[in-house]
Amino acid sequence: MTTTTATIPIPLFNLKQQHAAIQKEINEAVVRVLESMQWILGPENAAFEKEFAAMMGVKYCVTCSSGAAALQIALNACGVGPGDEVITTPFTFIATTSSITLTGAKFVFADIDPAACNIDPKQIEKKITKKTKAILPVHLYGYPADMGAIMEIAKKHNLKVIEDCAQSHLAEYNGRMTGGIGHAGAFSFYPSKNLGACGDAGAVTTNDETVAKAALSLRHCGRMLDKAYEYCCEGSTLRMDEVQAAILRIKLRHLKNWTEMRRKAAKLYDAGLKGLPVTTPPATKAGWSQSFYVYTIKAPRRDELAAHLKSRGIASAIYYPLALYSQPVYKGMGFHAADYPNTERATAEALSLPMFPELSAEQVERVCREIRAFYGK
Ligand SMILES: Cc1ncc(COP(=O)(O)O)c(C=O)c1O
Incomplete structure (x- = not known):
């Protein structure tokens, strides 16, 4: 092949x-x-x-x-x-x-x-x-x-x-x-x-x-x-x-440039995912900027979408599938998931897409295309 x-x-x-x-x-x-x-x-x-x-x-x-x-x-x-x-x-x-x-x-x-x-x-x-x-x-x-x-x-x-x-x-x-x-x-x-x-x-x-x-x-x-x-x-x-x-010290000299490259890739994702049923990261206000450690969307049928991307050779990750109050180590501490409805929703919908400074426009477009295909758009 x-x-x-x-x-x-x-x-x-x-x-x-x-x-x-x-x-x-x-x-x-x-x-x-x-x-x-x-x-x-x-x-x-x-x-x-x-x-x-x-x-x-x-x-x-x-x-x-x-x-x-x-x-x-x-x-x-x-x-x-x-x-x-x-x-x-x-x-x-x-x-x-x-x-x-x-x-x-x-x-x-x-x-x-x-x-x-x-x-x-x-x-x-x-x-x-x-x-x-x-x-x-x-x-x-x-x-x-x-x-x-x-x-x-x-x-x-x-x-x-x-x-x-x-x-x-x-x-x-x-x-x-x-x-x-x-x-x-x-x-x-x-x-x-x-x-x-x-x-x-x-x-x-x-x-x-x-x-x-x-x-x-x-x-x-x-x-x-x-x-x-x-x-x-x-x-x-x-x-x-x-x-x-x-x-x-060597890498620090590249950090500003690498961060700008991440921000450019994020903008391409924002544009490429417009009109789809996913929620893209919130826009920043004047004086704010994001580092885009990851580019995380909220996606309906998240796990199916992740499986679809995987089948097309595209990695994704869930940060975080289990809230800390639900972790085995904290069981018995009296936490109730129902007290944290926004966290619960995020654990079900958050999906991080490929993000690194060298990510090309073509790669971003391929990820967006596969997401569009998944939602039949
Ligand atoms: C939000 C957050 N806090 C703390 C840490 C801990 O950093 P380290 O792995 O360097 O100990 C991480 C690392 O993944 C993190 O993502």
């Missing part, structure tokens, strides 16, 4: 294509770090922290071992601990809630808004108790949560806000980049993310020097910053290694 562009499978992400374009530079950087014999907390991390902070428009960046670690460090650094409650969304990856539990605090769910699938500020207010210490919004799929409303609630009730930015590199809310609006942001550099390491890595961002200093200690077993063997808190070994920092 001849392989034409019309039959080549379209993956959800295409790490291979992106890696090939910068492989030589990455290989040289890896060798340079290995030969330097400085494998943790060295010049690559220091430089990446400065460069990433500058690009995200924040004063401080503290690198760490993963997005999950970043969340836990950020929560701890903002003073969240045993006895506290943290209000978050149930429509997210489990690290959002497990990081809260790992601090000794309890997570409390507020339902999402049906359009953006982010935590609904109106639902947050209803969940505030005397124990509430923080709000943890997730900028899901790279669409910014309603940070204006969230920060107002936080101010009124004296709460901390920790942004889960695992999917929102360079997404903007009202002209401000996510990760610098709340008291702290937590980024993931998991390989498939908009900025991905060649392994696990993450970072905490903040404009608050106290939070930054606490994060520096927490990622490094709780060490005092000026004394090698004195400890100001109990942290853990959560550092990012120098090899990953060197790789991320």
Whole structure:
């Protein structure tokens, strides 16, 4: 059988294509770090922290071992601990809630808004108790949560806000980049993310020097910053290694361009899916932008559509098929799915289509054509 562009499978992400374009530079950087014999907390991390902070428009960046670690460090650094409650969304990856539990605090769910699938500020207010210490919004799929409303609630009730930015590199809310609006942001550099390491890595961002200093200690077993063997808190070994920092520095130089390429592909999807019974991602207002970690539609007969795409060699994914309150690990905690109707609908309808910077107009058109064919349009 001849392989034409019309039959080549379209993956959800295409790490291979992106890696090939910068492989030589990455290989040289890896060798340079290995030969330097400085494998943790060295010049690559220091430089990446400065460069990433500058690009995200924040004063401080503290690198760490993963997005999950970043969340836990950020929560701890903002003073969240045993006895506290943290209000978050149930429509997210489990690290959002497990990081809260790992601090000794309890997570409390507020339902999402049906359009953006982010935590609904109106639902947050209803969940505030005397124990509430923080709000943890997730900028899901790279669409910014309603940070204006969230920060107002936080101010009124004296709460901390920790942004889960695992999917929102360079997404903007009202002209401000996510990760610098709340008291702290937590980024993931998991390989498939908009900025991905060649392994696990993450970072905490903040404009608050106290939070930054606490994060520096927490990622490094709780060490005092000026004394090698004195400890100001109990942290853990959560550092990012120098090899990953060197790789991320190379990729960071491409992030703006890659993000623009994602946004262009998203526009093509928007146009190609017009008139179909699917709901495309909400449009952004002036001063807002999305990072398009994934391009997620709400689709009737979602599972059948996914099967149809698969049969045509087109990958898709469901983020997330099961809300966190329905996860086996949280059974017995007294959650009721009926209390989160918007989340329930999203788990039944959300479908993420192929999205990566190098996705071609032709590939987007092929995906749209197959969706049109599925709905008989
Ligand atoms: C919303 C969200 N939060 C947190 C994380 C955790 O990041 P990591 O896998 O780097 O620990 C992820 C990663 O998939 C995520 O998507």
